Amino acid sequence: MTKTIQAIRGMNDCSPTESPLWQWVESKVRNVLQSYGYSEVRMPIVESTPLFARAIGEVTDVVSKEMYTFWDNDEQLTLRPEGTAGCVRAAIEHGWIYNNEQRLWYMGPMFRHERPQKGRYRQFHQAGVEIFGIANPEIDAELILLTARLWKELGIEQHVSLQLNSIGSLEARKNYRSALVEFLQQHIDLLSDEEKERLEKNPLRILDSKNQALQEVLNGAPKLLDYLDEESRVHFAQLCTLLDQMGIAYEVNPKLVRGLDYYNKTVFEWVTNALGAQGTVCGGGRYDGLVEQLGGHATTGVGFAMGLERLVLLVQEVNHQIALPRAVDIYMVYSGEGTTLPAFQLAEKLRKNLPHLRIMTHCSGGNFKKQFKRADKVGANFALVIGETEAAAQQVVVKDLLAGTQQVLSLDNVVDYLQKAF
């Protein structure tokens, strides 16, 4: 037998039984984003490699280890590991942002060469928001309110909590970085080889080390919040006040720094305990320097992205109240001479007049018994049956598969009948 070819590790198929839940989650996300007046944008999945290196930072894990990069003739290209860089690139390229505040969202696949495990994949999907041109913290608060609203819509609000921090200006981080390195050098024996390397290149990332002994020592480390510049301090205080007033609970986590280099001021993550190690369902923050850094005029930015796989897993885990739509409402059954055409015509008429219904036409021959079995299997509520007698009389048998009842209707009355039934 010929050897079968499997999907790439960490890249998943979405089966016909899984897709209804995905569609449900995606439609909740879309509806909430639209209810805040944000506009959808779609960017390419492939971008030029230097875009990510410049935006996300050479020393981040994402850029240094996790990118899918290849040569296209003499140009180096990368499958996007996240959406912010491409969105900023597109905003500069098309002038979306100048003299014009923009509130944008996107949804789609991202690629990171990470070690796959539950909640962590090599192809995964994000829904993200990027807001350009609003410097004040009201918009940071709005983003958090929006995500909180979405959690309610998804029925997961009891299982996620908000971690918040401010990482201040570049200058403030530089000062903090020196203080942190000095502190960590006194505990160098606790650092792994990787952390020793980070101490040189990206010491702030050591703050979210998984090493328990180190974490305890880090509780006594200098705190970023104590090094904040005045502007960031005021910005953060205003954000916290507005969140308090709006009744949003959060924990200020001075160790929260995020894994991408473009952030300043606000950073936040929504985390859950219900998914094991990969508990961050949404992360984001401000990136006021990024547009300029990528060659645009200085424009502030703030945004977030959520992992759709993690949201789907969490919904599956904790929300058992969802009524997902069935794939098929009505199954069109027909058998005998001259029955195909009336069955097809009736199905098309129903689709035109009752577009919210899902109507499957049998199409594959066989006797009535086989066709009813199929109707049950796909979960239809009703079977519409046309045999030779019905075809000749311009009629149809409407069989309620759940109640086990049936009646004969004229073809002219079926639309009305089904309109009332659904």
Ligand code: HAM
């Ligand atoms: P991020 O924290 O790298 O931020 O990713 C955002 C979310 O994507 C994570 O919280 C997680 O839910 C999901 N995610 C990340 N990697 C994986 C993976 N390998 N498998 C499954 N899910 C994953 C960003 O990407 C920023 N661009 C967010 C942002 C937008 N900041 C400002 N604007």
